[in-house]
Amino acid sequence: MASSRAELRFADDEVPLGGGTWLFSEEQPGIGGMVDLTGLGWEPLVEQADGGLTIAATCTLAELRAHPERAGRGAHPLFALAVDALLGSWKIHRFATVGGNICLALPAGPMTTLTAALDGVGLIWTPDGTERRVPIVELVTGVRQTVLRHGEVLRAIELPALPLAARVAVRRISLAELGRSGAFVIARRDVDGTFVLTITAATSRPHQLRFASIPSATALANAIDETVADWYDDPHGAPDWRRATSLLFAEECRVELDSADGGVA
Ligand SMILES: Cc1cc2nc3c(=O)[nH]c(=O)nc-3n(C[C@H](O)[C@H](O)[C@H](O)COP(=O)(O)OP(=O)(O)OC[C@H]3O[C@@H](n4cnc5c(N)ncnc54)[C@H](O)[C@@H]3O)c2cc1C
Structure with missing residues (x-):
């Protein structure tokens, strides 16, 4: 330690x-030792x-x-x-x-x-x-x-x-009721109006899209398809399901944050 x-x-x-x-x-396999970080007292x-x-x-x-x-x-x-x-x-x-x-x-x-x-x-x-x-x-x-x-x-x-002060909208889904996330989408609307969408779990790594203001439905969907190509494939979900779900969630979050009183769902 x-x-x-x-x-x-x-x-x-x-x-x-x-x-x-x-x-x-x-x-x-391959790990011969571990250095415990918890003794550092952070x-x-x-x-x-x-x-x-x-x-x-x-x-x-x-x-x-x-x-x-x-x-x-x-x-x-x-x-x-x-x-x-x-x-x-x-x-x-x-x-x-x-x-x-x-x-x-x-x-x-x-x-x-x-x-x-x-x-x-x-x-x-x-x-x-x-x-x-x-x-x-x-x-x-x-x-x-x-x-x-x-x-x-x-x-x-x-x-x-x-970002901590932002209004946020969230959607998450698992194939099984108590399973790992198949898609986890978070959207933010910052106080300066910036709209930020983060897609995880559906992809092999996190993806983030940023707009100066709330985009149109078409602009958002097109941006996702232009940006994301690594829809993940494992027992927790097929790539086409993960893409369709993420697009749906992104649109729901967009609509929610476009309304006057949207917030965490
Ligand atoms: C029932 C159950 C459900 C789980 N569900 C999920 C899930 O839904 N999603 C998920 O992601 N995981 C899941 N896990 C796996 C795991 O428990 C979590 O990912 C957990 O957060 C790992 O944190 P840890 O501190 O225990 O990491 P550790 O086991 O201590 O380390 C994990 C890895 O990170 C490295 N590491 C740790 N800390 C640092 C550091 N500060 N700097 C550099 N490298 C570091 C280690 O070397 C190791 O490679 C689950 C585990 C269980 C038992």
Whole structure:
């Protein structure tokens, strides 16, 4: 277990350990050791003076869900919706970390959904003692793939104030009642009128579309088809179903946020 950044060193066959809910859930050929991040004592959630929120990578899903709502933070209900989309027991939610969920990079990773939709930026600690920042929507690059290089650690996810204050609309579906997400779509309307649509779970990596104002139905559908080609195929849903569902959800979210009093569905 590392207790300081200086101790955060990884041998060739060692990986970071978050809550371990995935690492200890199946055989891990090729992994010779794990460096536990939970001893680093990172504050789970830090409110910023400018209205932003910093989530430590080791923040558990339960801690995120319990974070108190703040006045004017329209996107706050997304925290609980995203945590509940990971259909584990309370035991899993108490150990699974936000960073572990993002770094695992499954299409149905709800922390990727949440933080990508809110323009989250990943703060990455590099082995040479420096750091770099990558938007979460670019950090996850494919199924079980991220931009993280060996020895790099996701330290935190920084959520800016503006998206947190947005009005949001959400749609999620699973093929099975208690199954993993087949499509998870979040739309935002920022206070400056910007419309941002984030599609996850239906695709191998997150996709985000941004418009200066609410687009027409046709413009939105065309933009999705021009942008997204990697509709995901696994037992949780076929690509054509995921595409059709995402297009439908995107349109429903667009209509909802176009109305005067739209909000989380
Ligand atoms: C019942 C059940 C349901 C589940 N449902 C889902 C689901 O719907 N969607 C889903 O995505 N997952 C699901 N999982 C898998 C897993 O539990 C979650 O993805 C969980 O959030 C992983 O977090 P963790 O902290 O336990 O990660 P760990 O198991 O500790 O690590 C996961 C991976 O991330 C790496 N890692 C962890 N933290 C960092 C860091 N800070 N920096 C760099 N790399 C890091 C590890 O090296 C490892 O490769 C489920 C698991 C169970 C048991």
